[in-house]
Amino acid sequence: MFSHAGGGSLTWCFLVLLLPLLGSALSHKSEGALTVVEDADGGGGGGVGGDEEEDAVEVFQPNEQWQTLKPGQAVPAGSHVRLNLQTGEREVRLGEEQLKYWTQEHREGEKSTAAIDPDELKRAMKKIKEDLRSQDSKPSGFRPLEELKKDMAELDLLVETDVQIMRRLLDQFNSSDTTTEQRLAILQELEYLVHQVDNAQTLCSMGGLSLILGGLNSSDVRLQENAAFVLGSAVASNPVVQVQAVEGGALQTLLTTLATTQPLHVKKKVLFALACLLRHFPYAQHHFLSHGGLQILSELFRADAGGILRTRIVTMLYDMISEKELIFQAGLDAVQDPSHKERQRQYAEVSLQDQLMEKGWCRLVPQLLQSTEHDYREKALRALLAMASVCLDQYRSDSSLLGSLHSLRLQYSELIQSEMILGEESGYFAEMVELIDSLQVKVK
Known part of the structure; x- marks a missing residue:
């Protein structure tokens, strides 16, 4: 028991x-x-x-x-x-x-x-x-539920949504009492917000696009720079905003700003906004060409001795050529992508490479190979390969280009050997040699 x-x-x-x-x-x-x-x-x-x-x-x-x-x-x-x-x-x-x-x-x-x-x-x-x-x-350390609910309700009144913030910022920007320093701070805050696709579209529906373009037309170069930065961030990978920007006159404003005398830091941001507006948007590319965009860029290219603007321009042109070639490559199923045919039709209207040859870019781009920066040279080599279909005859008659390719081939081969002796990887320099070899094969 x-x-x-x-x-x-x-x-x-x-x-x-x-x-x-x-x-x-x-x-x-x-x-x-x-x-x-x-x-x-x-x-x-x-x-x-x-x-x-x-x-x-x-x-x-x-x-x-x-x-x-x-x-x-x-x-x-x-x-x-x-x-x-x-x-x-x-x-x-x-x-x-x-x-x-x-x-x-x-x-x-x-x-x-x-x-x-x-x-x-x-x-x-x-x-x-x-x-x-x-x-x-002893008194409890916990507060009554109703008291907590009341405090949370009061806090909620202080929380602003992105839409409310943008509305407040636009009102402050348009106020006559707002100083230039305050407007600069507003543009910086807007640039952060418009990285979200929905925010950028909402900002345009609120009339924010005209505010940004007004900043580009300002006599204050600081406002121009920040307004261009906001515009580029808003249109990047955002087709809805790209359409509204072109229809709102953003393309003409950007080209005008580039054509006038501006500090380097302003032109850098304007080129950024222009590249974002043109990327994957054949309608804007067509208008860019018809409004003399390549001529404006060529003048900017010749005036840039440092090479930083040249590199950005060449990169933008290379991206435009490459995306057009990709859209016409086989492999996309029209049933899965019904808009593919329409995009091909729009890209067919963009005669970019023909105009590159007409505007003298077959002679301009090789000048970037004279830079001492490896990155600049790489961008130039890739662009030269992309333009080879229309520029090949000019390449063959350009003794400066042929000499540059020969000397660069020797230089990068020596760098590869030096890295091998030191036991380092030679991936980047080997890739540069491959680009040079590919271009030399085409020129022969």
């Missing part, structure tokens, strides 16, 4: 922590029975040492083995007690939960705590209950 000694009013957590000192004492009210002694301070009965007879009780400390329990001995709460039917004696061991915490540390500790002072038990129990009552009486 088995029985499980019952617990007191405290939870098992407290019993485990105070196992050497606590546990509701079990006493024999008769020689053949075990009883659970309740908490003395509970108001409804006894506790640990509830009377003088119980105060003197001896608490037996069990372990994981079955041990004989002597008459008059009590056991800690949670212990397993059984009656040995063969000997008639009661036996006790630790309960299942107690066994989980039965470690060598507990075994060593029990040697010094086998004898429990009932008075000390009562004081400890009373102290625990007082601490619990004091905790209950």
